[in-house]
Amino acid sequence: MPNPPITEMTSRAREIFRLVVEGYLNTGAPVGSKALAGQGGVNLSSASIRSVLADLESQGLLAAPHTSAGRLPTEAGLRLFVDGIMQVAEPTAEERAVIESHISTPGPIEAALEATSSLLSNLSSGAGVVMVPKREPRLTNLQLVPLSPDRALAVLVGADGAVENRVVDLPQSLPSNALEEASNYISARLAGRTLAEAARTMHAEIASGKSALDDASRDLVERGLAVWSEDALQRPVLIVRGQANLLDEAAVSDLERIRSLLDDLESKQSVADLLDMAREAKSTRIFIGSENRLFALSGSSVIASPYRDREGRVVGVVGVIGPTRLNYARVVPMVDFTAQSLGKLIG
Template sequence: MPTPPITELTTRAREIFRLVVEGYLATGTPVGSKALAGAGGVNLSSASIRSVLADLEGLGLLAAPHTSAGRLPTEAGLRLFVDGIMQVAEPTPEERQAIERRIAAPGPIEAALEATSALLSNLSSGAGVVMVPRREPRLMHLQLVPLGPGKALAVLVGEDGGVENRILELPMSLPPGALEEVSNYISAHLGGRTLAQAAGAMRAEIASGKSALDAASRDLVERGLAVWSEDAAQRPVLIVRGQANLLDEAALTDLERVRSLLDDLENKQSVADLLDTAREARATRIFIGSENRLFALSGSSVIASPYRDREGKVVGVVGVIGPTRLNYARVVPMVDFTAQSLGKLIG
């Protein structure tokens, strides 16, 4: 059954629906007619409220998990609430200061992104996730260290201080001293460039016949640069913090859901693919339960927002993963503010 637009609900039904959803999001438990008729509730009899609840259930907006347990919103109901009723609560000055302070802390950008993910987890009581910008480091130094016949350890040091290691396959015919020669050549001639720029410069030298290296050494330079260039292009970098927040009391009563959720989070490529769908969004995107296939079985929601560099180019995504009863009104603007703050850092 298609979800009715919010304008088709009567004023009475809309108010009761809002109170049910807000009550459920606050407590995680179904909301009954007695609670709705209580202090600050609806000025109607319990019988009248039950009649409206039954109508909302018939529209697919509410569900009754047990005969007398009250109602809770369905995923369709949550979507209608988020899109048509929810009033967002902007981050408090204290939350804004905490986010900006954590992002602006001295150190490499990866450390700031990791701290941001942890902070979002703490503020939202969900799991904080950040996709790190897919950017190649600028090369400062590359050292090739022999490991034995046919193998070497390639150690790359970037201008940002990052260090990465890779095992490199070597041709058995490589002449003595070639590893040191190639290490010195790359560091001296290609330093200060991204890996893609370094590889392009190397190919241009070879094509022009200006390279002072022999054929075997030229091949080794290509291998040493390509092993990182391919990695950077294909490997999304994802930081997830606060997974333990997702194991709430409700989750622990359903061990299969817990297992499914943890398996989903372990598959960082799939999480990154999901967040990637938010890269082209103009505003924060909200995925509720089965609206995304990745978390359909665990019944989790995702709130994600892209962050941009000073040129307006999307360079990553930041978000929160939590149960469908996330406090959307609070978390959505918090994620949006964090994305804007990260954009200032990246800029």
């Protein structure tokens, strides 16, 4: 049955529901009627509280893991709490300072992104994740170095001095000057451009017959561009830190869930696809349990927020993965503030 809107709940049902959810998020344990009766704001007998708990359970908002146990929120109950009751606690001045100091550490952007992922893990006690912006570096040259009669090493040099190598398969009976000719042709068109920009120019020249390359050199150019283009598409775009935080005391009794979660985290492309759903969000998004297909079996939650460059374009996503009993009120604004701080760095 559909969950009742918060506005249709009685004030006492709303208060008891809030206390159960907050108690569960704080301890990870079911909350019983005796514990609720001792709360200052609940002026009801244990019997009356049990009646309210039973109503909330019949509405699908709470569940009892055992007959004699207290109640804990279902995924639907957590969603209702997050959307309608939760009051976020803004990061403290100390937390803000820690976040900003880690993100602004001098060095390459990749180091800052790794620091951000580790920082979120430490602050949330979950796994910190950062989707790396899909930036294409400016390049200077590419050299094809022979390794054997049928293989060559493609050495790509970036304008920032970074060097990356890939192996290219060579056609049979390749002329001795083909590697040098192809290298010179590509390098002459790479300077100051991204690979995609240079590739468009080269493909157009080759297709129109204006390249002045022989058949062997043209084939080498196409092979080299294909290797690098395919590599760019498959390159990992996700940094995950703090998986060990997911192995807490509660995990001991639920090893299958944790094993499933760790398997999910190993599939970085799948996690990146999930986080990509948050790219178009105007603010932080929360995926609870089976609301996302990837973590349906492990019963985990994801809190993710897009970060933008100074022109307002979304360039990546930052977030936290953890059990459904994450401290949403604290983690949500922390992820949001981290995204804002990271955006200032990206520029």
